[in-house]
Amino acid sequence: MRIGIYGGTFDPIHVGHLILARDAIEYLELNRVIFIPNTISPHKQHRTTAPANVRAEMVAAAIEHEPDFEMDDSELKRGGTSYTIDTVLLLKERFPDSDLFLLIGEDNLRELHTWRRIEELKLLSQFVVLNRSEEKTPHPFITLQRRIDISATEIRERIARGASIRYLVPDKVLAIIEREKLYQ
Numbered sequence: 001m002r003i004g005i006y007g008g009t010f011d012p013i014h015v016g017h018l019i020l021a022r023d024a025i026e027y028l029e030l031n032r033v034i035f036i037p038n039t040i041s042p043h044k045q046h047r048t049t050a051p052a053n054v055r056a057e058m059v060a061a062a063i064e065h066e067p068d069f070e071m072d073d074s075e076l077k078r079g080g081t082s083y084t085i086d087t088v089l090l091l092k093e094r095f096p097d098s099d100l101f102l103l104i105g106e107d108n109l110r111e112l113h114t115w116r117r118i119e120e121l122k123l124l125s126q127f128v129v130l131n132r133s134e135e136k137t138p139h140p141f142i143t144l145q146r147r148i149d150i151s152a153t154e155i156r157e158r159i160a161r162g163a164s165i166r167y168l169v170p171d172k173v174l175a176i177i178e179r180e181k182l183y184q
Contacts (some may be wrong), residue, residue: 001031001032001095001097001098001099002028002029002030002031002098002099002101003030003031003032003033003034003091003095003098003099003100003101004021004024004025004028004030004032004033004034004101004103004128005033005034005036005087005088005091005100005101005102005103005125006021006024006033006034006035006036006103007035007036007037007038007075007082007084007087007102008035008036008037008038008041008105009037009038009041009049009055009152010035010037010055010058010059010152011049011050011055011152011156012050012055012058012152012155012156012169012173012177012182012183013035013055013058013059013062013152013169013170013173014150014151014152014155014168014169014173015150015167015168015169015170016132016148016150016151017035017062018062018063018066018069018170019146019148020103020130020132020144020146020148021033021035021069021103022068023130023144023146024101024103024128024130024144025068027144028101028128028142028144030068030101031068032068032069032070033068033069033070033103034069034070034071034072034091035059035063035069035070035071035072036071036072036073036074036075036087037052037055037056037059037071037073037075037076038052038075038076038082039052039075039076039078039079039080039081039082040080040081040082041081041082042081042082042083042115042116043108043111043114050180050182050183052076053076054176054180054182056071056073056076057176058169058173058176058177059071061170061172061173061175061176062169062170062172062173064172072087072091074087074090075087083115083116083117084102084115084116084121085115085116085117085120085121085124088100088102088121088124088125089124092124099126100124100125100126101125101126101127101128102121102125102126102127102128103128103130104127104128104129104130105129105130105131105132106129106130106131106132106133106135106137106143109129109137109139110137126141126142127141127142128141128142128143128144129141129142129143129144130144130146131143131144131145131146132146132147132148132149132150133147133149134147150168154168155168155169155183156183159177159182159183159184160183160184165177
């Protein structure tokens with residue numbers, strides 16, 4: 001089996017995440033993509049996020065009708081700082097005969113050398129860079145390129161200034177954001 005691992009803060013998950021995950025399935029011939037919302041990103045500890053359970057609810061709502069997508073809440077259950085190596089080791093136990101493809105945003109490349117046990121992580125999974133910008137950072141990994149000018153930062157900023165985010169997030173995610181009064 002070929003499994004994509006798509007971890008992140010997903011604060012909030014948006015259509016760009018979903019489009020890139022679908023591209024990964026098609027281009028890499030993956031059987032599924034597992035979305036893994038983190039508790040605390042080691043590289044975003046200075047930023048306040050929406051509550052982890054609400055971010056997980058948004059991910060679940062965004063992918064509920066997509067049979068090739070699933071959500072794993074192991075990082076949320078583990079709590080504390082989320083390290084990718086811990087999650088990949090867990091998934092290797094769960095899917096011992098599978099090839100794991102770690103889907104990362106191009107913006108993560110600058111800090112990749114600081115990831116916990118990065119060399120071991122590279123042995124356990126194949127890195128795939130999801131590049132949605134025109135930036136081209138040199139690296140040795142497979143790259144999926146699609147120009148998508150949507151970011152969670154932009155969505156949070158739009159909400160804070162009262163602008164619409166319709167069509168940037170799935171309708172059910174929008175409903176959760178409104179219900180929880182997130183990012184205002």
